[in-house]
Amino acid sequence: MQSEIQTLAHFTMRKPFFTAIPVILTLFFIAAIGFPIYAQHEAGHHDTTHIQAGLDSAGATHAAETEKFSANEVIIEHVLDDHQWHFAEHLVLPLPIIVYSAERGLAVFSSSHFYDEHHHEIEYNGYKLEGRNIIFTATGEKVLDLSITKNVAMLFLTAAVLLYVLFAVARSYKRNPKKAPKGLQSFIEPVILFVRDEIVKPNLGHHTDKYLPYILTLFFFILFGNLLGLLPGSANLTGNIAITLSLAVLTFLITNFSGNAAYWKHIFWTPGVPLLLRIIILPVEIIGLFTKPFALTIRLFVAITAGHIVLLSLICMTFIFHSYIVGIGASVMVLFISLIEILVAAIQAYVFALFTSLYIGMATAEDEHH
Amino acid sequence: MDFLLPANGLLFWQVVIFLALVLVLAKFAWKPILSSLKEREESIQNALDQAEKAKQEMASLKSDNEKLLKEAREERDKILRTARTAANQIHEEAQVAAKKTADKMIEDAKAVINTEKQAALRDVRAQVASFSLEIAEKLIKKNLANDKAQKELTETLINDLKLN
Numbered sequence: 051m052q053s054e055i056q057t058l059a060h061f062t063m064r065k066p067f068f069t070a071i072p073v074i075l076t077l078f079f080i081a082a083i084g085f086p087i088y089a090q091h092e093a094g095h096h097d098t099t100h101i102q103a104g105l106d107s108a109g110a111t112h113a114a115e116t117e118k119f120s121a122n123e124v125i126i127e128h129v130l131d132d133h134q135w136h137f138a139e140h141l142v143l144p145l146p147i148i149v150y151s152a153e154r155g156l157a158v159f160s161s162s163h164f165y166d167e168h169h170h171e172i173e174y175n176g177y178k179l180e181g182r183n184i185i186f187t188a189t190g191e192k193v194l195d196l197s198i199t200k201n202v203a204m205l206f207l208t209a210a211v212l213l214y215v216l217f218a219v220a221r222s223y224k225r226n227p228k229k230a231p232k233g234l235q236s237f238i239e240p241v242i243l244f245v246r247d248e249i250v251k252p253n254l255g256h257h258t259d260k261y262l263p264y265i266l267t268l269f270f271f272i273l274f275g276n277l278l279g280l281l282p283g284s285a286n287l288t289g290n291i292a293i294t295l296s297l298a299v300l301t302f303l304i305t306n307f308s309g310n311a312a313y314w315k316h317i318f319w320t321p322g323v324p325l326l327l328r329i330i331i332l333p334v335e336i337i338g339l340f341t342k343p344f345a346l347t348i349r350l351f352v353a354i355t356a357g358h359i360v361l362l363s364l365i366c367m368t369f370i371f372h373s374y375i376v377g378i379g380a381s382v383m384v385l386f387i388s389l390i391e392i393l394v395a396a397i398q399a400y401v402f403a404l405f406t407s408l409y410i411g412m413a414t415a416e417d418e419h420h
Numbered sequence: 421m422d423f424l425l426p427a428n429g430l431l432f433w434q435v436v437i438f439l440a441l442v443l444v445l446a447k448f449a450w451k452p453i454l455s456s457l458k459e460r461e462e463s464i465q466n467a468l469d470q471a472e473k474a475k476q477e478m479a480s481l482k483s484d485n486e487k488l489l490k491e492a493r494e495e496r497d498k499i500l501r502t503a504r505t506a507a508n509q510i511h512e513e514a515q516v517a518a519k520k521t522a523d524k525m526i527e528d529a530k531a532v533i534n535t536e537k538q539a540a541l542r543d544v545r546a547q548v549a550s551f552s553l554e555i556a557e558k559l560i561k562k563n564l565a566n567d568k569a570q571k572e573l574t575e576t577l578i579n580d581l582k583l584n
Contacts, residue, residue: 263446
């Protein structure tokens with residue numbers, strides 16, 4: 051596996067465009083499968099019967115026995131965050147709700163209070179779920195929701211796994227210093243070395259030691275988040291825009307706070323540009339500051355969410371068509387896409403870390419850099 | 421388009437947890453891992469450097485030895501050469517000296533022989549003269565026993581004198 055990551059990484063190093071291929075592929079799949087289902091979902095909201103277009107085409111004979119299966123609901127529910135962790139039909143883990151408002155202060159209670167025994171949404175203590183927001187029943191105002199949602203729980207889990215694995219590795223370094231790596235250590239070490247020598251060092255040079263802990267954490271967080279997100283029943287953590295946005299904003303802040311004089315000069319008074327062109331260049335440079343984190347946010351979000359949508363769409367096809375043959379075909383496809391997703395998990399972690407070190411490297415480079 | 425709107429709660433938790441992760445991992449994971457990686461790399465590099473150095477030292481030692489050997493050989497050759505020339509010179513000088521001595525001895529011997537010869541000749545001449553005188557005395561005594569003969573001799577002698 052470690053050599054696979056290395057070869058993969060070397061491969062992507064040589065051909066940066068290769069990284070785009072799985073993303074394009076998954077985007078294509080959303081376009082082909084995801085969006086029609088999503089469109090049906092939109093339509094389904096207005097049409098309360100929830101009968102799928104796919105079901106109709108599958109045959110009118112099944113129409114009578116249709117349980118209200120809705121692929122779009124399944125997919126959207128998985129892709130989005132939730133206040134409870136829905137593993138299976140009757141396996142739901144209620145999560146803590148933490149809300150804060152100026153009027154009523156802090157309130158903490160279980161999300162199970164929002165549902166009655168028939169899984170219908172009810173109000174609790176003056177709070178009510180509306181869609182994915184928590185509102186005051188009386189005024190209909192939104193409250194500040196700091197609940198441990200499914201994704202927050204997943205975030206804790208990812209952080210815990212990350213801490214456990216990396217502490218174990220750190221311990222084995224302390225236990226046998228100056229020895230050849232063993233076990234988990236020998237699995238993680240090449241990845242660390244790869245991040246250090248292939249991602250960070252070429253871009254940051256002698257600043258490497260300063261930014262390496264941040265970029266390593268970023269890389270491993272995204273990698274573990276992506277991989278854990280592929281497990282059945284887990285949440286789509288790194289495919290959530292809040293997660294990718296936070297990471298991108300952190301990179302943005304670090305980049306601009308470590309930007310040296312040459313970097314700012316390059317933005318506000320680009321050397322060697324005629325005066326008239328500066329009128330165009332300056333806004334472009336300033337927009338460029340913000341397109342970088344934007345691209346980081348969207349790239350990871352889209353790559354992971356698209357993958358999840360494709361996987362779930364394929365799985366849902368079995369239930370839409372009520373057919374063993376489709377089931378077998380979909381399983382083969384799911385296996386194939388899952389393998390691609392493992393690849394994407396590593397590539398996206400690599401790309402995020404690479405662009406972060408590239409941006410910081412550009413901001414900290416000495417003057418002769420252009 | 422729900423999924424394009426970041427939720428406040430998740431943003432908050434993500435920033436908190438991620439920053440905590442960065443700090444905790446930096447202190448308790450990355451620092452020991454990276455420092456021991458660096459340490460290990462340095463010790464490997466050192467070992468390699470030392471091996472290289474030892475190799476170079478061996479090589480220089482070898483070349484030193486060879487140089488020393490070469491020098492010794494040259495020294496030996498030089499000594500031999502000088503010895504040979506010295507021997508030759510001594511030989512020649514001895515020869516010259518011997519020749520000179522021999523020449524001188526021969527010269528001396530010749531001189532002695534000459535002197536001796538002269539002396540001997542002088543002796544012989546003196547003896548011959550005295551023998552001749554004795555013979556002549558005896559002859560004269562016998563011839564000049566009569567006056568006539570004396571007269572004849574005197575005349576002969578006077579004639580000889582006139583001729584001279």
